[in-house]
Every structure is written in structure tokens, then in C-alpha cells.
Amino acid sequence: MSDHSPSGRPGQVTITLDGVPREVPGGRSLAAALIAIDEPVTRHDRAGRPRAAYCGMGVCFECTVTVDGAPLIRSCQEPVRAGMSVDTTGEEAR
Amino acid sequence: MNTTTPDLLVVGAGPAGLAAAVTAATHGARVLVVDEQPRPGGQIWRRPDPANPGPDPLSAPAYAAGRALLTRAAAHPGIDFAHHTTAWGVFATRTAPDGWAAPPGTPVPAGPRVAVHGPQGVEVLLPRALLLTAGAYDLPVPLPGWTLPGFLTVGGIQALLKGHRTLAGRRIVLAGAHPLLLIAAAQLVRAGADVAEVAFAQHLPAPADLIRAVAALPGNRAKVAEGLAALRTLRRAGVPVHTRTLLLRAEGEQHVAAAVLARVDQDWRPVPGSARTVGCDTVGTGYGFVPSTELARQAGCAAHWNGPAGGWVLDHDDAMRTSLPHIWAAGELTGVAGAEHAVATGRRAGLDIGRSLGLLESAVHDRELRPVEAELAATGRMAAFLDHTCAPHRAGLHALADDDTVLCRCEEITFGGVRRTLADNPGLGTADAVKLLTRAGMGPCQGRMCGPALLELLHRETGVPRETIGAFTARPPVKPLPVDALARAHDATTTAESPTDAGPVVR
Numbered sequence: 031m032s033d034h035s036p037s038g039r040p041g042q043v044t045i046t047l048d049g050v051p052r053e054v055p056g057g058r059s060l061a062a063a064l065i066a067i068d069e070p071v072t073r074h075d076r077a078g079r080p081r082a083a084y085c086g087m088g089v090c091f092e093c094t095v096t097v098d099g100a101p102l103i104r105s106c107q108e109p110v111r112a113g114m115s116v117d118t119t120g121e122e123a124r
Numbered sequence: 125m126n127t128t129t130p131d132l133l134v135v136g137a138g139p140a141g142l143a144a145a146v147t148a149a150t151h152g153a154r155v156l157v158v159d160e161q162p163r164p165g166g167q168i169w170r171r172p173d174p175a176n177p178g179p180d181p182l183s184a185p186a187y188a189a190g191r192a193l194l195t196r197a198a199a200h201p202g203i204d205f206a207h208h209t210t211a212w213g214v215f216a217t218r219t220a221p222d223g224w225a226a227p228p229g230t231p232v233p234a235g236p237r238v239a240v241h242g243p244q245g246v247e248v249l250l251p252r253a254l255l256l257t258a259g260a261y262d263l264p265v266p267l268p269g270w271t272l273p274g275f276l277t278v279g280g281i282q283a284l285l286k287g288h289r290t291l292a293g294r295r296i297v298l299a300g301a302h303p304l305l306l307i308a309a310a311q312l313v314r315a316g317a318d319v320a321e322v323a324f325a326q327h328l329p330a331p332a333d334l335i336r337a338v339a340a341l342p343g344n345r346a347k348v349a350e351g352l353a354a355l356r357t358l359r360r361a362g363v364p365v366h367t368r369t370l371l372l373r374a375e376g377e378q379h380v381a382a383a384v385l386a387r388v389d390q391d392w393r394p395v396p397g398s399a400r401t402v403g404c405d406t407v408g409t410g411y412g413f414v415p416s417t418e419l420a421r422q423a424g425c426a427a428h429w430n431g432p433a434g435g436w437v438l439d440h441d442d443a444m445r446t447s448l449p450h451i452w453a454a455g456e457l458t459g460v461a462g463a464e465h466a467v468a469t470g471r472r473a474g475l476d477i478g479r480s481l482g483l484l485e486s487a488v489h490d491r492e493l494r495p496v497e498a499e500l501a502a503t504g505r506m507a508a509f510l511d512h513t514c515a516p517h518r519a520g521l522h523a524l525a526d527d528d529t530v531l532c533r534c535e536e537i538t539f540g541g542v543r544r545t546l547a548d549n550p551g552l553g554t555a556d557a558v559k560l561l562t563r564a565g566m567g568p569c570q571g572r573m574c575g576p577a578l579l580e581l582l583h584r585e586t587g588v589p590r591e592t593i594g595a596f597t598a599r600p601p602v603k604p605l606p607v608d609a610l611a612r613a614h615d616a617t618t619t620a621e622s623p624t625d626a627g628p629v630v631r
Contacts, residue, residue, distance in 0.1 A: 057176025062288035082273030086280025091568035
């Protein structure tokens with residue numbers, strides 16, 4: 031567990047989730063970190079219904095988000111990193 | 125090692141890939157293993173980030189073989205690993221180095237060219253032998269509510285737990301037909317989750333099944349012990365484990381709030397009046413697995429339909445050779461049969477690859493083959509038993525979806541939408557034709573989620589045999605990759621080499 035995390039609690043890292051700073055547990059995938067803070071939704075379908083991680087192993091592409099401007103990133107395969115900017119609202123993540 | 129030209133390239137760092145890598149490397153092969161995950165182990169031998177402390181998920185006795193193999197592979201100087209790396213295309217000898225069709229007469233190198241995308245961008249690897257061990261993923265079963273957040277596959281729930289020390293939810297219902305449900309439920313209980321129920325769709329084993337089980341026991345005691353230990357854990361925790369019980373749907377607005385389950389008959393048809401609602405925030409389904417054959421089929425390896433073994437399964441001979449030269453396959457691609465069998469098939473492939481590369485004399489090969497064949501026979505018996513008792517009842521599962529149920533999660537195509545297309549276009553009889561007309565299978569998952577259900581829908585609506593309907597054609601890239609990475613690789617290829625130069629191409 032990192033003692034150098036920029037957040038207050040050890041092992042926690044701060045990410046920006048849809049423009050809002052959020053403290054999440056580190057040392058895991060982004061999808062897992064989002065589930066751990068009860069924010070599992072990664073995208074919405076055309077009717078606006080929420081979608082989230084389904085297969086958890088990089089196959090279904092339901093958990094794709096935009097990370098630091100790069101779209102279609104599988105959050106279940108992406109390690110959570112302090113300072114990463116995560117967008118679940120983008121057009122391409124629909 | 126020059127990692128772009130290994131003797132053996134293994135795609136997949138799970139049980140089969142690791143076993144083959146160690147076997148081939150032990151006989152002197154230079155091996156490169158590429159894998160999408162951050163660490164080796166595949167789905168079953170996942171382990172968390174070392175920065176995320178806690179007990180090792182592989183400390184259970186059933187994972188002893190995994191721990192040993194991971195240690196041997198990590199320590200072997202002949203094995204390199206490339207993680208966070210996706211193999212997205214295999215180009216045969218008749219294509220130019222950048223993957224496009226070579227003009228007639230163009231000299232091209234022997235052996236497959238394998239395009240990967242990883243932290244270094246796109247690279248083209250030129251192994252002498254290619255082993256595909258891409259494994260399998262949970263059979264997706266579309267039913268009402270399956271796109272709600274909180275609805276996952278049991279493999280996904282287990283991956284969150286073993287790989288990321290994360291509980292998928294607080295109160296969890298697991299439903300399906302595969303023994304993995306018991307293993308995962310026990311792991312969840314030990315990690316502090318409230319498992320509300322484990323529901324198996326099949327009936328209790330008949331006496332004939334028990335006789336088969338006893339016959340399958342030799343060589344498989346550890347696996348059976350693992351299942352019994354999981355059952356004990358669940359009994360102590362008071363978790364109900366039901367048979368003859370099917371998940372009909374999940375309910376909730378923005379997230380799973382309940383699971384609706386019902387008693388079923390032998391054909392997995394709900395008994396009228398038996399439906400009941402179980403409050404929960406998470407549902408996991410485990411009806412078996414689908415081999416990840418897309419890269420192999422894209423390469424041109426022949427496949428055939430074998431429902432109990434997972435669906436489309438690669439053709440292979442006794443030495444795990446596919447229908448194409450230079451390409452072997454092992455593990456679930458050759459029929460879903462579990463980690464122990466995957467290890468045995470990996471060893472079998474590793475021996476044959478070693479001999480084919482001229483590293484292993486025939487006498488040594490034959491001597492080492494005997495124990496591997498015994499292992500294959502034992503693990504194969506257990507796999508056959510599980511195929512018999514746990515194969516998904518595809519008609520029963522198909523009946524769960526109504527017209528409004530999403531079939532293709534990426535493109536939001538419903539069962540009703542496909543049915544209307546079939547009604548408007550009599551004579552449609554292939555998966556690809558339906559894909560072209562409906563867009564089902566055209567999203568980022570490229571049909572991995574809707575493929576099995578679409579095949580069943582087409583088969584039931586049209587009566588066309590599954591073999592005729594076929595799988596979606598697999599094309600490169602078999603998983604999405606950034607266009608700029610491809611463009612950079614193409615620019616490097618076309619500027620660094622003259623068009624007729626057949627030398628190895630890197631990046």
C-alpha cells in the first residue's frame with residue numbers, strides 16, 4: 031500500500047469522475063474502484079439507461095469509459111491511478 | 125531475447141499457456157507470452173495487485189498447481205511476458221508484413237505474423253510457432269434485467285474478488301448450472317459478502333450420474349474436494365443452495381434490486397406459480413463458458429460446433445495442432461474443460477512444439493509424453509462428467525428472453541428486433557446475414573456477448589442447423605484498438621521497408 035498517495039487515507043487515490051474529484055481505493059482496476067465507491071455506472075444506452083461492468087474480464091466492453099480523453103477504455107482492464115480523469119458521459123461511451 | 129522473434133509465441137497467460145511455455149522453455153525454446161491482464165494466471169489464477177495487501181487468493185489447496193506453475197514460469201530465463209497486451213490479428217504467410225494481401229510473387233516470411241497492441245503501441249511479432257490459449261468467458265444469458273448495473277457473470281464477480289479484492293455487492297444471488305457457482309459463493313462468503321442464494325437449474329444428480337462421478341474420480345480428487353469444501357462453507361454460513369431453480373429475471377430501476385427465481389422441470393421450464401422474488405443488489409450467472417476462439421478463427425483455424433464443450437471449438441489433433449501449420453491451440457479453445465485439463469493440453473502442445481522446432485528429440489518427446497497422456501485422460505474424464513451434468517440447456521435459457529430483452533448489448537438490438545428482421549427476410553440463415561441487417565454483433569464486443577444467443581434464436585426460429593448458421597466471421601482487429609496506433613504502425617512499416625523486402629517488420 032502506498033504511503034505516498036496524494037489522498038488522506040492510505041491506499042486511497044483521488045481521481046476525477048465526470049469532473050468531480052473522488053477518493054477511491056487503489057491497487058485495483060478502475061471498474062473495481064468504481065464498484066467499491068458504489069458508482070458502478072460506466073456508460074448509458076441510447077435511452078439513457080445505465081450500464082456497468084458485466085463480464086469483468088475484458089470481453090464485453092460494457093465498462094468502457096473515457097480516460098484522460100481516450101475513449102473506449104475497458105475500466106475492468108485499466109489500473110486505477112491517482113489523478114486520472116474518468117468520463118462516463120461522453121458520446122463515444124454511449 | 126529479441127521478443128519480436130521468439131521460437132514460441134503464446135497468446136494467453138492462463139493455465140494452458142503457462143504449462144506450454146514452461147514445457148517448451150525447459151527444452152530450450154525462447155518463449156514470449158502475451159496477455160491482456162497485468163499479471164499472469166489467466167482468469168482462474170488471478171491475483172491482486174501487490175500494492176493491495178491481503179491474503180493470497182491462491183492460498184486454497186485447490187490452487188497449489190497454479191502457484192507452482194506461476195512460480196516456475198516467472199523464474200524461467202527462457203520465458204518473457206508482455207502484459208497489458210492484446211493480440212488482435214494473425215496474418216498467415218500469404219500476406220505482406222503489414223497484414224495486407226501480398227501481390228503474387230512477393231516473398232513473405234514463413235510462419236504466422238501476430239499483431240499485438242500493448243504499452244509500446246502496435247507491433248508485429250514473428251514467432252516460429254504460435255500457441256493460442258485465449259481461454260473462455262462466461263456464457264452470456266440474455267434475460268430481462270441483464271443490462272442493469274449489478275448484474276454480472278459469476279466469472280466477473282470472481283475476477284473482482286480475486287484480482288481486485290472488491291466485493292461486487294453486498295447481497296448476492298448466484299444462479300446457473302456450473303460448479304464454479306459453489307466455488308465463487310464460498311469465496312464471497314469468506315470475503316464477507318451476504319450470499320442470499322445459490323440456484324442451480326439442473327436436478328439433483330441421478331444414480332447413473334453418481335456412478336459417472338465415481339468413474340471420473342481417479343486423478344481428480346483435489347477438484348472434487350474443492351467442491352465439497354465450498355459446500356461445507358456455504359452450509360456453515362447458512363446459504364441456501366437450491367437445485368431445479370432458474371433465474372427468470374432481475375428487477376430494478378437504476379441497479380439490480382431483486383432476482384426472480386422459479387422451480388423448473390427437467391427441461392428448465394418454470395413450474396407455474398413457483399416464482400419468488402429475492403431481494404439483492406447483485407446477481408451473478410454461471411451457465412458454463414464460451415471458448416474465446418475469435419483470434420484463432422480470424423487466423424483461419426477451422427472450428428466446429430460442440431454445445432456441451434462451450435459452442436464453437438477449434439479443430440485439433442492429438443498433439444493440439446490446429447488445422448493451420450505453425451499454429452497450435454490448448455486449453456478452453458479446444459473444448460471447455462477446466463484448468464487442470466488446460467494444463468495437460470498445454471503440456472501436450474509444448475512437447476509437440478518443442479519437437480517441431482527441432483529442440484526435442486523424438487525419444488525424449490515420447491518419454492515425456494506418457495505422463496502427460498495419463499494426465500489428459502484423467503482430466504478429460506472429469507470434463508466429460510461435467511459436460512454431462514452441467515451443460516447449459518440452451519432451449520430453456522433461450523425461452524427466458526422476451527421480445528423486449530436486449531440481445532446485443534452494444535448495439536441495443538432486442539430479440540423482438542431480430543425476430544421482425546427474420547419475418548421480413550425469409551431465408552436468412554447465417555449469423556453474418558443477420559448481423560448485416562440488424563447490426564447485432566457490430567459493436568465493440570464484436571459479437572462475443574450476443575453471438576451464442578443469436579445463434580440459438582436463429583436456430584429456433586428458422587430450423588437451420590447451427591453448423592450452417594455459423595459464428596460471426598472474425599476479422600482483425602478482433603478487439604478494438606486506437607486507430608492512431610494502427611496508423612503509426614502502418615507508417616513505420618511502409619517507410620522502413622521497401623515493398624518487396626520480406627524481412628521481419630517491427631512496429
